[in-house]
Amino acid sequence: MKNDDAVSALAALAQDSRLDIFRLLVKAGPEGMPAGAVTAAVGLTPSALTFHFDRLRDAGLVTVRREGRSMIYAARFEIMNALLGFLTENCCQGGTDQCAPATCAPSKTIRRKERVS
Amino acid sequence: MKNDDAVSALAALAQDSRLDIFRLLVKAGPEGMPAGAVTAAVGLTPSALTFHFDRLRDAGLVTVRREGRSMIYAARFEIMNALLGFLTENCCQGGTDQCAPATCAPSKTIRRKERVS
DNA sequence: CTCACGTTTCAGTGATTATTGAAATATTCC
DNA sequence: GGAATATTTCAATAATCACTGAAACGTGAG
Numbered sequence: 001m002k003n004d005d006a007v008s009a010l011a012a013l014a015q016d017s018r019l020d021i022f023r024l025l026v027k028a029g030p031e032g033m034p035a036g037a038v039t040a041a042v043g044l045t046p047s048a049l050t051f052h053f054d055r056l057r058d059a060g061l062v063t064v065r066r067e068g069r070s071m072i073y074a075a076r077f078e079i080m081n082a083l084l085g086f087l088t089e090n091c092c093q094g095g096t097d098q099c100a101p102a103t104c105a106p107s108k109t110i111r112r113k114e115r116v117s
Numbered sequence: 118m119k120n121d122d123a124v125s126a127l128a129a130l131a132q133d134s135r136l137d138i139f140r141l142l143v144k145a146g147p148e149g150m151p152a153g154a155v156t157a158a159v160g161l162t163p164s165a166l167t168f169h170f171d172r173l174r175d176a177g178l179v180t181v182r183r184e185g186r187s188m189i190y191a192a193r194f195e196i197m198n199a200l201l202g203f204l205t206e207n208c209c210q211g212g213t214d215q216c217a218p219a220t221c222a223p224s225k226t227i228r229r230k231e232r233v234s
Numbered sequence: 235c236t237c238a239c240g241t242t243t244c245a246g247t248g249a250t251t252a253t254t255g256a257a258a259t260a261t262t263c264c
Numbered sequence: 265g266g267a268a269t270a271t272t273t274c275a276a277t278a279a280t281c282a283c284t285g286a287a288a289c290g291t292g293a294g
Contacts (some may be wrong), residue, residue, distance in 0.1 A: 002240075003133070003137075004133075005138065006136065007130075007131055007132065007133055007136055008225075010127050010128075010130050010131035010136075011127075011132075013124075013127050013131075014124055014127035014128035014130075014131040015124065015128075015251090015252080016120070016121075016124055016253085017226075018267095019120065019123065019124055019127075019184035019207075020120075020209075026207060034270080034271095035271065035272095036269095036270060036271080037272075039270095039271095042255085043256080044252095045253075045254065046254080046270080046271060046272080047255080047256095047271085047272070047273080047274090048252070048253055048254075049271085050271070050272055050273080051251090051252070051253080054251085054272095055251095059126050060251045066260085066271095068261065068262070068270085069260070069262065069269055069271075070261095070269095070270060070271080071270075071271060071272090074258090080204070080209075083204070084201065084204055084205060087130075087197070087200070087201055087204075088201060090139075090140050090143060090274045132281090132282080134237045134282085147254085147264075151238095151240085151241095152240075152241065152242095153240060155242080156240095156241095161282095161283085162283075162284065163240075163241060163242080163283080164242070164243080164244090164283080164284075164285080165283055165284080166241085166285075166288095167241070167242055167243080168281090168282070169282085171242095172281095183283090183290085185240090185291070186239060186290070186291050186292065187239095187241080187291095187294070188239065188240080188242090190242060202287070
């Protein structure tokens with residue numbers, strides 16, 4: 001992942017509603033979910049949603065496909081993964097073990113106290 | 118790390134010059150480096166630099182201290198770490214192993230030629 | 235004290251962002 | 265075909281952003 005790609009991915013996630021939207025899509029898994037369901041969940045107008053989806057899509061973080069009259073959006077985990085890789089590399093070049101590897105696999109095993117939603 | 122903190126950290130890094138600046142500070146290590154050195158490296162005016170430093174500082178990603186007439190900026194690795202943790206958690210909740218843990222520990226093995234001091 | 239240095243503060247500017255509401259588009263059902 | 269549903273497109277608007285240049289501030293040197 002190049003510098004520019006990282007910047008657009010970061011920019012795509014650097015907004016309240018958009019981060020919410022992406023988290024929803026991550027929870028929805030590779031199948032994705034229809035735009036309407038996201039609209040209902042985050043409480044924005046449909047056109048505002050389209051605006052945010054476009055930005056996420058430009059950054060490569062989501063895909064979209066039509067299914068009947070619905071548009072199904074889905075997270076692209078590979079890109080999110082690439083972003084994490086980029087950040088980890090750029091965070092850890094100090095060489096002084098500042099970034100513990102433990103930080104990066106808390107999803108299933110370790111449960112932190114900072115569970116906020 | 119809360120949702121809002123993540124958004125400001127992401128926003129702080131979601132900009133070309135600022136990402137460059139932060140990477141420089143990461144390379145500089147916990148000691149940090151004076152604002153002037155950063156100015157010279159990224160080619161912006163001093164006031165533009167102050168603008169970006171402020172944003173990074175608001176997000177908690179850097180600290181600053183005075184040393185003589187210089188202001189020494191340094192990356193806060195703990196915050197970057199917290200951001201990575203937040204993103205990893207929010208990327209991996211799909212439960213389907215989409216985010217391999219392998220992505221997260223490339224720091225020590227690979228050494229680049231970009232040794233600058 | 236005065237000067238030079240390194241950096242910040244401030245006012246101003248053009249570009250981008252998030253949002254709204256109305257109209258247009260695509261699809262299914264009757 | 266016509267109505268209903270799901271979503272996008274478009275124009276407009278207020279807020280925020282990145283940047284510039286001039287002035288101010290704090291610090292050390294002579």
